Amino acid sequence: MAVPTWVLHAKNPEGEFLRECGCQWVTSSGYMDCVSAGGKRLGHFPSTKVLDAFRKLSEEERKPTGGKLASLTSDQHVLPEPPKNGLVLKVHTRSMSRDEKGAYRKVALEDFPLWQGGVKTFAEVNHLFGPNTDYMWITQAEWQDFIPANPVKGDRHEVGKAVSERLALFHLMPRRLTSEGAGWSRSQLRTVKLALIVEEVSEKRIRFRAEGFAHLGSIYEAEKATTPNGPLAFGYEAPLHGIVEYDRKRNVISRCDLIALGDVWGRWGDANGKSLTVERPGRQPILIAFELAGDAPSDRIPPGGNGAYVGEKSGYFVRPK
């Protein structure tokens, strides 16, 4: 199970359960705990010691409805659920490099001249380069707006600002690789446009090609960017490509594959803007792929993994004026 740390402090049965388990999540760092369904703490990390402790529990202590935790039920779930009949997209972010011919290749430790400290093997740090998986939510009304009433091959339909700006501000986010993902502010959005072009129309389906472009943050300046310690501010620029398919008989989006072939530059390493470890001179590729999520429990993890992204204050679902 995976939850944001703030759930521990929630004044609801889920918070109550975690507190009863003795979870002590103090800072914003990651925490691990092993517990029983009945709320008995077994240890920090999965181990034979944890399993031994679990085997010693009574049947009652293994039940989810034992003791004072009996009141916790599923309709008191604290994290938001995906919008009803909406689209859930998986968003995969990956740091890449370019070879001498300009083709994408995997990153290597040697690509990062600013590593500080005793990093000896790539395995110690490769989690900073991805892939990182996040989730994007689109409401039913929003995706239905993608579908033209009378589709004609070649027709071009601009995706509405609510979706295109959400995609840029919350999901074209290099910092998801290195931190909890400090997002972009609306003032940092220079441009985003995304269009669906009808490529194929049949009784069964409508197939669209997606194309667009997004630019967030600073304008790239090669001279400043050649010095990673220099004053060039964080920026990201990405052409967008995709294939979207609508199943006319089932009235569902059956495919929604997008890619952002973006470059990042400047001081982007962590949410505080201080980390040098993942920064490289010039503009460097950070690529992002979107695809339809399935119906596994993890596909209901909210955007940003947190729940706060889709709250009223975030503007995630707010239609721009």
Added chain:
Amino acid sequence: MIFLQAKENFLKHFIFTSLGLTVVVAIGVVRANEPTPLSAQRFEKLHQMIKPQRGEARWMEIDWHPNIWEARQKAAREGKPLFIWAGSGGAPAAGC
């Protein structure tokens, strides 16, 4: 006269070349922000390349439950303990 004619030809050539270049540059500027179309094959290859590869990040292959009640019920059903991963951004989707 010859000099003037040559100069005139040069100016004409210069003007037309400049106009041509301006048009080319203008198209270049306009299209700098436009994505170059990708072939279907290239698109598929890139999409696959970005997505997690099997075995690459095994922690991401775990089906993490965001719903505590559901996870507790499943654990009890299967006779297993629960492993909780918590993060500020909400593990496992966040880096913290």
